[in-house]
Amino acid sequence: MDMLAFETMPELPEVETIRRDLARRIVGKTIQHVEVLHAKSVGGRPDLFIKKLFRKKIVGIARRGKLMALELHDGNFVLVHLKMTGQLIYDDGKRVTTGGHPLPIDELPNTWTRVVITFSDKTRLFFNDLRLFGYLKIVDEAEKDRVFSEFGIEPGHASWDCDEFVKIVRRSSAPVKAILLDQKRIAGLGNIYVDEACFRAKVRPQRRGNSLRIVEAQALCKFSDRVIAESLKYRGTTFRHFRDSRGKKGNFSDKLRVYGRAGKRCVTCRSSEIEKIKLAGRGTHYCPNCQQ
């Protein structure tokens, strides 16, 4: 495969998919050249950013929640947050033309390319970000550890513990939706997977955490973990840009049961229509019949 391109707005499974693929491809490579096309994406000081990366070797890639950290051989880390529209696309110069799909990589850098990192073997890593919410930030190890430590329990991580999950949810008066979106409490879930987890657990997202019975909170825990694991298996969800730029099959979009299905019949009860409301500032989908 010649490139990595994700037209997705990433939650945990999407970020982890990118992390794994990049780990295979760029760990061990040395940065030879850095081009910053938009200062905001690197914290406003391109000169410092470029200087700190020059001739540094990438020795590993870590992740916590939706935040990635590229580890450099000098002990520093590049924190990468994709926020809503960020992409990391790796181009090693080879081309695969199967499927007849266009290869957007041929057009990189494009209007939304903010940073281009060129390695000593001439392969390149593009950071694209339409809305400019995402960022690349260089920090030392202590700062990386501090930032990582602020994340809450996370599906698939050593921190995941359903007893703890139940306590966290049941001690809060906020809607379940808001609790699960709060990265400091439960890390990694975003808008799509919170709706999916609530649907599978048969809990209405507007329910107050402290109104849940223990079994309801336990179900929410189980399905939060399960939906993330399953999505990871399918290399994540691409919602709007439905097809990935490689024409590659296998993504979780087909497996979504409520997200984006407003007005359509519930796949479980087949009688009610999925409702869409605004909750915690986000579009929120649920079945008024299946979810209590």
Added chain:
DNA sequence: GAGAGTGTTGTAAC
């Protein structure tokens, strides 16, 4: 062509 909506999160007001 105006206004609403978009998958995130930090901040500030309550």
Added chain:
DNA sequence: GGTTACAACACTCT
């Protein structure tokens, strides 16, 4: 302290 609303930005959709 916890909870909630909103801004940051650039696009697409209605």
